[in-house]
Amino acid sequence: MFLAIRDLRFARGRFGLMAAVVALLTFLVVVLSGLAAGLAAQSTSAVAELPADHLAFQRPADGRTLSFDSSTVTTAQERTWAGAPGVTDAALLGVAPNRLASGSTQLPVTLLGALPGSFVAPAALRSDRVVVLGPQLLETAGVAPGQTVVVGGHELRVAAGQQDTSFNHVPAAWVALATWDQLQGRTGEGTGPHGTVVALRTATGADLSAGDAAAGTTTVSRTGAFAAIGSYSAENGSLSLIRGLLFGVGALVVGAFFTVWTIQRTPDLAVLKAMGATTGYLVRDSLAQAGVVLAVGSIVGALAATGVGLLAGATVPFLVSPATTVVPLSVTFGVGLLGALVAVRSIATVDPITALGAAR
Amino acid sequence: MNPSLELTDVTLVHPDGDGTVTALDEVTLRVDPGELVVVTGPSGSGKSSLLAVAGLLQRPGSGAVRIDGTDTAALSPRERATVRRERIGFVFQQSNLVPSLDAVDQLLLAAHLAGHRPARQRERAAALLAQVGLGPASRRRPHQLSGGQRQRVAIARALMNSPQLLLVDEPTSALDAQRSVAVAELLAEVTREHGVATVLVTHDEHLVRYADRHLAMTDGRLGELAALA
Structure with missing residues (x-):
């Protein structure tokens, strides 16, 4: 030097x-x-913060890539995954854009649908008539826990979530899977509710390929699923x-x-x-x-x-x-x-x- | 006592177009400690090639080069660099000082290259600069010095690591007559005082009077003209 x-x-x-x-x-x-x-x-934060390690998508048609927009999975597929060796938890997760209205305020939201009590659902999601909003979204919407908002024509009571997440640049709100399924125009009668993906929590050595073959899905890691988000x-x-x-x-x-x-x-x-x-x-x-x-x-x-x-x-x-x-x-x-x-x-x-x- | 420099039947041939040119033709030279040898000759006669071979910058095609008794033929490039750092001092044609360094740092750089801690060499550097008459200018950079002062710094730098051999290449080519004399006198003085063997190559015949021996080069051959000491 x-x-x-x-x-x-x-x-x-x-x-x-x-x-x-x-x-x-x-x-x-x-x-x-x-x-x-x-x-x-x-x-991606809505996906990144999920307590799941893998997500199973509807197997895409030949030449198509995985996408949250085009994937639909059934309760039957979720049950197949729940019974697969090495899978400790499986739960349907719905992901779809919608709008939330509170008085004159209208906000675009990504609605995440989960069965109340399932491992992916936030603790505040306790019934079908509740929408869970994070602190920042509560403030933006100008509502408080206990008040009602309108989501896709359904009046839902607001519950406070622990954190704000977003999906495809749109803030995320949680609703019960049955409500989410209805908002997609389905009743779930006979077959049970649908979702966008099956969220999985797996143990070491789980055979995901065998699970995919049995359920007719394509499974990727949680971070690997980011690529299935439109603009990401x-x-x-x-x-x-x-x-x-x-x-x-x-x-x-x-x-x-x-x-x-x-x-x-x-x-x-x-x-x-x-x-x-x-x-x-x-x-x-x-x-x-x-x-x-x-x-x-x-x-x-x-x-x-x-x-x-x-x-x-x-x-x-x-x-x-x-x-x-x-x-x-x-x-x-x-x-x-x-x-x-x-x-x-x-x-x-x-x-x-x-x-x-x-x-x- | 070993001669500081001993060349024996040294031949150096350069490629030149389709042919070759003999830069050094069976040159034999011995220079003892404290001796100043001046080599004169026309351009292209082989003077710089003599310095290149004596300074271990170039290997001869044949013949032996010994520095202070050590045969350099088998030395690796790294070992040759070590010999240059520790036993040989160079004074170049236009001083070739490093532009970013002041006079003291020019000398400390030489010490640093030889593995000495510069901080411990400041006293010696200051003493050498004082000896060459540049004590007050020791913090000046090359562009703040005259041509003669730059050559004095270069001489002090060459002496910094107490070399056995001092190789001086056309030291007065960019200087006027008065400064040339001063530089030549200084070289003669440091050769005696430091007991270093000095080989000075030059076009300037006026420098011959400071030599202990005067040699002439013509077409790569070295001949002794007069014994002056």
Whole structure:
């Protein structure tokens, strides 16, 4: 670091500019990560918070993918799963969009239907005439527990849930499965109620393939079911692509900077090699320079993005967590260092003999 | 006592287009501690090739290169770098100081490369800069120094690790006559005081009067012209 620190001080304008570029890239990556996580939470939290580890969907037609929109499962399928070896709990879960009206207030909601008392149902869901709303949804709807709201033409009494979740960017409300089934235009007579999926809690070693074969379903993990949520895959894919491109740009920019810097220093490097500096020493020194620039730039960028995210969190879905701050910061640092490493490889080709007059 | 530098029948051939050019043709040279040898010759005569081989920057095609009695033929590139750090000092044509370092740090860098802790070498660096007349300018960077001052710093830097051999490449090519004389006098002085063997290659015939021996190179062959000491 002897030379690295002094070079940084001497060319602080150039290195400062580079650190600013790294800060800007890190800022963008952290903001995107926070937004992506926030949007993902808005799309998936209703599923993510389920106490189930797997969800069984209606087996899709050939060439179609799993979707909450097109899946319908029956009580018979739920019973097949309940009797499958290794399955400790099975319960029907309905998922469908609807509207909630309270006085003049009308809100879009995702109605989650579950049998009261089943392992997926919230504790407050005790009868068919109840709708369970989270604290934030209660406030938005302007209602209090015990009051009534209208959901799909049914008057339901409001009960307070423990937490707010959402599905496909729409806040979720819980109703009894029989009510949910009626709202889908079904009575459930004879066959029992329907649902969108069968929520499963399984023990280690459960044979899910055999269960699928018996029930005519396709089972995925809880997090794997996120892909069956309409907008989630498209949003997540787009934001991940932009993030990936920014990481690539970061590596290229840092690599280009240190390529130019190394070329500019070639005569000095030749002198240092003539004086006995090894290639390893010079590479380590250059990487230390890159490390300082990247560390300063990425930390400043991540702090600024976190601050902006916390300020904007009230109006946009922005999630601040180690995964949306420390991870992108570390990846930016890592790919930047990789770019610098590629750039400073040329130090190995510097010939110390060029330090002598005849070769200059 | 071992000679600081001993070249025996050293030949160096470079590829040149479809053919080859002989840069060093069976060169034999012995330089003892405290001796200043000046090598003159026209451009392309092989002066810089002589320094490249003597300074372990290039392996000869044939012949032996010994530094302080050590045969360098079998040394690995890393071992050759170690010899350069610890036993050889270079003074280059245009000083070639590192732009970001002030005069003291130029010397401390040499110490750092040789594995010494720079903080413990400050006193020696300051003493060497004082010896070359740059005590007051020790915190100046290269662009704040004159050409002559830069060469003085380069000489002090070359002496920092107490080398046995000092290789000096055209040290006065960018200096006026007055400064050239001052640099040559300084080189003669440090050669004696530090007991270092100095090989100085130059176009400048005026520097010959500071030499203990004057050698001339022509077409890669080295010949002794006069014994001056």
